[in-house]
Every structure is written in C-alpha cells, then in structure tokens.
Amino acid sequence: MATPLSADKLLKALRDEGLHVVEHRSWRTNNRNHKGPWGPVHGVMIHHTVTSGTQPSVDLCYDGHSALPGPLCHGVIAKDGSVHLVGNGRANHAGLGDDDVLRAVIAEAGTLPPDNEANTDGNRHFYGFECVNLGDGKDPWPAAQLLAIERAAAAVCRAHRWTQRSVIGHLEWQPGKIDPRGFTMGSMRSRIGKRLDSPAEGPVDPPPRPAYEPFPGAAFFRAGRSSPIVTAMGRRLVAEGCGRYAVGPGPAWSEADRSSYAAWQRKLGYTGSAADGVPGRGSWDRLKVPNV
Numbered sequence: 550m551a552t553p554l555s556a557d558k559l560l561k562a563l564r565d566e567g568l569h570v571v572e573h574r575s576w577r578t579n580n581r582n583h584k585g586p587w588g589p590v591h592g593v594m595i596h597h598t599v600t601s602g603t604q605p606s607v608d609l610c611y612d613g614h615s616a617l618p619g620p621l622c623h624g625v626i627a628k629d630g631s632v633h634l635v636g637n638g639r640a641n642h643a644g645l646g647d648d649d650v651l652r653a654v655i656a657e658a659g660t661l662p663p664d665n666e667a668n669t670d671g672n673r674h675f676y677g678f679e680c681v682n683l684g685d686g687k688d689p690w691p692a693a694q695l696l697a698i699e700r701a702a703a704a705v706c707r708a709h710r711w712t713q714r715s716v717i718g719h720l721e722w723q724p725g726k727i728d729p730r731g732f733t734m735g736s737m738r739s740r741i742g743k744r745l746d747s748p749a750e751g752p753v754d755p756p757p758r759p760a761y762e763p764f765p766g767a768a769f770f771r772a773g774r775s776s777p778i779v780t781a782m783g784r785r786l787v788a789e790g791c792g793r794y795a796v797g798p799g800p801a802w803s804e805a806d807r808s809s810y811a812a813w814q815r816k817l818g819y820t821g822s823a824a825d826g827v828p829g830r831g832s833w834d835r836l837k838v839p840n841v
C-alpha cells in the first residue's frame with residue numbers, strides 16, 4: 550500500500566532508471582480523478598496497445614476515445630524504448646479485475662491466483678504502462694522496448710520499495726484479457742527483480758535547458774565584461790525597438806548597451822533610477838534573451 554507518486558517523483562524515478570522520457574502535453578493534469586479514487590497504489594500493470602507507430606499510440610493513450618476516455622495509462626513505452634508520459638492520476642487501463650489477485654499483489658506472493666473474477670476496481674490501484682505492439686503474436690518486441698519495460702516497472706517498484714512481484718500483466722488481472730502477448734510476465738518479473746538488486750543506473754537524458762538565459766545578476770553587467778550573453782541581449786533590445794547602437798551589438802558590455810537597456814526599461818514603464826540601464830531580474834525575464 551502506498552500513496553501515489555507525484556508527477557515530479559514519477560518523472561525523476563523513470564529518468565533515474567536510465568530511461569529516455571518524453572512529457573506529452575499536459576500529462577501532469579491528465580487523469581480520471583473526477584470519476585473515482587486514485588490510490589492507494591499497489592502495483593504496476595503492463596499492457597499492449599494493439600496499435601502501431603509511436604505518435605498515434607501516444608495520442609490515443611492521452612485522449613482515449615468515445616467509449617473509453619483517456620488517459621488510457623500513465624506511460625506509453627515505444628518500440629525504440631522511449632517512455633511517453635500521458636497521465637498522472639486515475640487512468641482507464643486496468644478495468645475490473647480479481648480481488649484475489651489484488652490481495653496476492655499486495656502480499657507480493659510468489660504465485661498469482663487465476664483471474665476468474667471481475668469484482669475490483671484496478672484503475673484505482675495500479676500504474677499502467679501501454680507498450681506499442683499489435684498484440685497479434687507476430688509483431689516483434691524489440692530488445693530496446695523490453696529493456697524499457699523492465700526499467701519503467703523497476704523505477705516504480707524502486708520508488709515504492711516494492712519487489713518485482715508487484716508487477717503484473719493485464720492478462721493476470723482481468724478475465725478475458727491477453728495482454729501483453731509476445732513475452733511472459735514471469736520472464737519480465739525475473740528481469741525486474743535482477744535490476745532491483747542493483748542501484749538505479751542514473752539519468753541518461755541531460756537536464757532540460759531553460760528556453761531563455763537566466764538573469765546573471767546585476768554585477769554581471771560591468772565595464773570589461775565580454776560574453777555572448779551581452780550580444781544576445783543586444784539583439785533582443787534591437788528587436789524590441791530599443792537598440793541605441795552605432796555598431797553592434799557585440800559581446801563587450803558598453804555604454805550603448807546601457808542606454809539601449811535603459812530604453813527597454815522605460816518601455817516597460819520603469820522610471821528614474823529603475824531605468825538606469827543596468828539590468829534587473831524583472832526586466833531581464835521579460836526581455837526573454839534566448840539561451841546562448
């Protein structure tokens with residue numbers, strides 16, 4: 550039993566497990582919490598999509614369809630091993646399953662009872678990963694995708710201090726389901742268990758770069774300073790109609806930079822010493838200097 554991970558914690562857990570993670574649209578607020586409870590969480594459920602192509606599969610799992618509104622899972626695992634986050638909260642993936650199975654998952658029992666009842670709300674208790682595969686028994690499961698399934702399930706288990714016995718397939722939960730088809734959940738659980746014996750491998754994705762240059766501090770802007778940030782700032786000042794350059798802009802902080810920046814401050818409504826041409830955080834953030 551556990552409280553569901555926050556969006557930030559889920560994202561960090563997946564990245565720390567060495568996965569390439571893509572945040573799809575407003576996944577952080579995409580859920581079915583208005584239709585029922587989310588949590589306590591007890592495990593991870595693996596599915597196949599019965600679709601092909603990463604983008605159509607991700608779009609479908611985010612939006613759902615008229616008979617089954619999205620999100621249809623929390624993350625979509627593509628054939629290239631990338632994980633696309635589409636939901637955070639209650640998602641339409643598990644449906645009604647067997648209470649005996651839920652008890653076995655909670656106890657992390659070694660064997661699962663047959664799933665011969667549909668009497669328990671699984672969407673409340675399971676994280677769901679939809680894996681892109683036609684589910685026809687012929688569509689291949691690339692090694693990169695199987696590795697990503699192993700990593701994603703391990704990431705959630707590690708975050709909750711669960712073992713691999715908290716990971717089940719949809720076919721082990723709900724009568725009549727066959728997914729995932731093409732590998733056994735027993736083999737996948739054994740891979741997850743081995744992975745959990747060692748620490749997480751750490752992130753492979755570089756931390757996302759901010760779109761704009763962060764404010765470098767007022768002391769940055771002094772005579773003798775030479776930096777591509779000064780050039781980028783000057784170009785933005787020119788674009789805003791505030792350029793007071795005879796030549797340039799260039800990397801060396803100059804009187805022309807100062808008077809150009811003062812024009813920008815006046816344009817924003819600053820007056821007096823607040824429009825002295827020395828950048829401050831508020832005016833800098835509004836200038837949106839591109840990352841250099």
Ligand SMILES: [Zn+2]
Pocket residue numbers: 595596597642719726728
């Ligand atoms: Zn399924």
